[in-house]
Amino acid sequence: MGLTLVLLQIFLFDNIALTSYFHPLIYVAFIILLPLDTKPIWTMSLSAVMGLLVDVTTGMGGLNVIACTALGFFRPMILSAVSGHSITGENAITGLHRFTDKIMLWYISAMVFIHSVIYFFLEALSWDHILRTLLRLLVSDLGTILFIWYFVKLFIEKILKLK
Amino acid sequence: MYKLIEFLRRIYVVLLFILIETVALNYYANSSHYTQAKILSRANSVFGSLQSSVFSIKHFFTLRRENMELSDRIADLESQLAIYKEREANMLTDSLGFEQMDSILYESISQYRYTTARIVQSTISHNRNYITLNRGLMHGVVEDMAVITPTGVMVGYVIGCSERYSVVLPLLNTDFRTSGKIVGDNNFGSIYWDGHSPYKVQMTELSKYAQIEQGQEVIASGLSHYFPEGIRIGYVDSFQLNENQTSYDVEIRLAANMTKLNNVLLIENIDYGEISHLEQTTGGGSAKN
Numbered sequence: 001m002g003l004t005l006v007l008l009q010i011f012l013f014d015n016i017a018l019t020s021y022f023h024p025l026i027y028v029a030f031i032i033l034l035p036l037d038t039k040p041i042w043t044m045s046l047s048a049v050m051g052l053l054v055d056v057t058t059g060m061g062g063l064n065v066i067a068c069t070a071l072g073f074f075r076p077m078i079l080s081a082v083s084g085h086s087i088t089g090e091n092a093i094t095g096l097h098r099f100t101d102k103i104m105l106w107y108i109s110a111m112v113f114i115h116s117v118i119y120f121f122l123e124a125l126s127w128d129h130i131l132r133t134l135l136r137l138l139v140s141d142l143g144t145i146l147f148i149w150y151f152v153k154l155f156i157e158k159i160l161k162l163k
Numbered sequence: 164m165y166k167l168i169e170f171l172r173r174i175y176v177v178l179l180f181i182l183i184e185t186v187a188l189n190y191y192a193n194s195s196h197y198t199q200a201k202i203l204s205r206a207n208s209v210f211g212s213l214q215s216s217v218f219s220i221k222h223f224f225t226l227r228r229e230n231m232e233l234s235d236r237i238a239d240l241e242s243q244l245a246i247y248k249e250r251e252a253n254m255l256t257d258s259l260g261f262e263q264m265d266s267i268l269y270e271s272i273s274q275y276r277y278t279t280a281r282i283v284q285s286t287i288s289h290n291r292n293y294i295t296l297n298r299g300l301m302h303g304v305v306e307d308m309a310v311i312t313p314t315g316v317m318v319g320y321v322i323g324c325s326e327r328y329s330v331v332l333p334l335l336n337t338d339f340r341t342s343g344k345i346v347g348d349n350n351f352g353s354i355y356w357d358g359h360s361p362y363k364v365q366m367t368e369l370s371k372y373a374q375i376e377q378g379q380e381v382i383a384s385g386l387s388h389y390f391p392e393g394i395r396i397g398y399v400d401s402f403q404l405n406e407n408q409t410s411y412d413v414e415i416r417l418a419a420n421m422t423k424l425n426n427v428l429l430i431e432n433i434d435y436g437e438i439s440h441l442e443q444t445t446g447g448g449s450a451k452n
Binding site: 021022023040041044045048051055056057058059060061062063065066069070073122123124129132 | 175176179180183184187188190191194200202203206286288289290291293330357358359
């Protein structure tokens with residue numbers, strides 16, 4: 001799944017030349033959809049590898065590693081915050097398919113937002129054009145959230161239900 | 164000791180997080196477009212063929228438009244060639260002295276070598292965009308070659324090459340710098356991209372004495388070692404004096420639609436190495452671009 005998302009990012013989403021404001025970072029779906037019982041160290045390491053893969057193939061010089069590693073690190077906290085449950089211990093949620101649509105949407109939005117805040121502000125490296133950066137963030141995030149939402153609905157949910 | 168190990172066992176994820184982020188931040192802060200292009204050209208050895216196939220499909224749908232542009236360009240060049248042929252014939256039939264003959268022979272050796280390439284990957288949505296071409300070292304492409312559209316409009320210059328692919332630093336990269344001027348005026352300014360619109364670039368430090376009007380053509384000044392003088396960049400969209408009232412800040416509408424590029428021409432300045440070497444040994448020519 002990770003490789004498919006990277007290929008989609010490089011060949012499809014990086015080539016959408018509509019406007020410089022629209023830059024969906026869809027490969028974060030990989031980090032979002034990692035199984036809930038993945039150990040934190042693995043979540044973070046796999047996120048870092050994912051970032052590295054995108055950096056190497058798009059020439060972004062470490063930007064994706066920074067954003068993805070942070071997202072992998074904070075994922076357990078974001079999960080607990082949006083679901084209201086711990087992801088370890090007795091009350092732990094067993095899988096993403098247990099999430100209601102509302103929680104799932106909150107979870108995807110929070111993850112995409114945190115990743116893109118780090119990504120776009122580090123890329124801009126300046127407060128001079130903060131409005132432009134915020135607009136890029138908003139437009140791109142909407143595209144990313146929409147893509148991941150349908151990606152989950154069309155493919156992931158069906159696979160989970162089969163299990 | 165046991166407590167220390169237990170403590171480290173509890174916080175090793177945090178420690179690893181800090182370590183990865185420190186290394187990545189340090190690399191990002193110190194990376195230049197050259198180091199990024201080097202990595203990108205290596206990655207192209209793996210992904211290049213796949214990128215090439217994807218772009219071939221995309222390319223198929225723009226063939227008609229490209230053919231039209233190329234036909235126009237051929238017609239344009241044919242008419243220019245006819246003028247040169249006529250001029251050459253007139254000069255040779257005139258009674259020339261030996262020294263004048265020598266200058267004609269000297270000028271007939273061009274300073275620039277041309278080659279063609281196809282774009283296999285390009286972006287416009289980053290601040291640092293790059294273009295990948297399907298020609299590399301084995302096709303004679305080298306670093307510092309200028310890249311223009313088949314209609315003679317500036318695109319960028321080559322900053323990294325692998326055996327079969329090369330990476331271009333385009334106008335739409337915030338690290339890009341070159342020198343430009345208004346047609347019919349000898350004052351020049353510095354061209355750069357502010358990272359906003361993919362259809363516009365900016366020119367600063369253009370003397371306030373320059374003759375400037377909206378819609379005028381902006382071309383390469385020839386001060387850059389990459390681009391021959393006269394390569395078209397775009398048209399003046401708007402202009403205003405800077406805060407100190409000493410020079411103009413100009414907004415330029417790009418002549419090339421960077422979102423719809425397919426084929427490009429590469430130009431090698433054969434004298435580039437010699438000029439660079441001379442400047443380095445004499446300490447002159449601080450501005451590479």
